[in-house]
Amino acid sequence: MNLHPLIIHLPLGTLLLAVLFQYLSDINRYHGLKPALPWLFGTGAVTAVLSCASGWWLASGGEYDADTLFWHRWLGILTALAATGCVFFPRKSLSALMALALVCAGHYGGTLTHGSNYLTPKPATEMKRPADPGLADIYRDIVSVILSEKCVSCHGSGKQKGGLRLDSHAGILRGGDSGAVILSGQPEQSELIRRCKLPEGHEEHMPPKGKPALTAAEIEILEWWVSQGAPVNLNMQEASPAPAIRKLVDQWSNNNGEKAPETVIIPDENPAAASPALISRLKRAGASVTPVSSTSNWQRVSLVNLPQPADSVFILLKELSPQLLTLDLGRCSIPASSYGLLNSFTQLRILSLAGTNITDAQMSAVSSMEQLRVLNLSGTGVTAAGLQTLNSLTNLRTVYLDRTGIRLADCPVLPGTRFDSGGYMLPALASDTARLTGAEK
């Protein structure tokens, strides 16, 4: 177990407090603090020694930048020695030296874990996606941007997990501890591609659990680059990729670092206002209707208080369809006859059908929602076959499939669309005595 990041905070707090008390205790009013000093320095020294030991052990994993590690290690040891000294010889000069070593060791520690720019974090998207993908250099403007967004935090100058650096072309070619990670021209034989394509729960999946995964489009772009021989200094025009690849790259570059699709929803154009009479009829029927912002005519509707909505509600919603931007039907039992009406909701950006009675047979109801960005099908009876109807939805970004039993591997490959199956289960440890399985959850 790696205790270093936990223990390290104990000497940090205690020792700085000890130094503060030491200076304060010179002032008459605070003279009473003096007896606490040996205790504070003592606790600080013991925990500092423990930090050194746990740190030494962690560093033996050997995935850190050597120079930074050198300074962090020896400044940490100096801190522990000086703190021990302060217990017996509480000189101010010694404690000042200790405090300085402590702060510097902390700084190098921060650099080790968070990278050299951790004080002024620049989002990884500082590496801009290309404005004109048609002329983009495939490695410099596309591949390295994808890797810097999703991989370089662990495979860059700060950390080299698995002995691998992905922040330069040479680093990629050099490979990692287990050898080459790409075989030029053979994406299916390339470790880098293989790991990204593993199911998200797999322990070798890259990036590891909890980090934003590559989108299907990004994986396809990387595969294509490897299949072209992983070139450096080749631009899109010279490579003249197949139209499908060109389209993926266009979409990817337009989607400039867009993170949560749920947040970029309100379209620029404002529709004509819905009639107030229509809105009040919907409200009287039990729907919650709210404008998405105070200056917008777009509406957000939820039937959360209407578990058994009647057909008439969907007929009213159809009238509101030019303004209907997000719709939450979560846990409603939707009348079979109303599914056909959903087809008229062509402006809809977010639709939740979580826990509703929808099955594959009704999935065609969403197939004409051309603007749809987010679709929640969690806890429904929809199967992988039903997802085929989503092929036509080119704007779709995220589909939630929690508790449907659908495996990501069975989802259709839709460029730009991410399927999220939830099921965020921790791997079982040998020491676990009880283990939840999916079915018991």
Ligand code: HEC
């Ligand atoms: C949160 C940190 C983290 C991120 C982000 C991350 N990796 Fe890794 N990667 C690791 C660790 C840890 C290992 C070593 C353990 C292992 O082999 O699974 C590793 C190993 C690898 C290896 C095997 C290297 C070898 O030779 O053994 C490859 C290939 C790889 N990563 C590719 C990627 C790619 C591609 C991305 C971005 C899509 C990525 N990683 C993002 C942590 C990360």
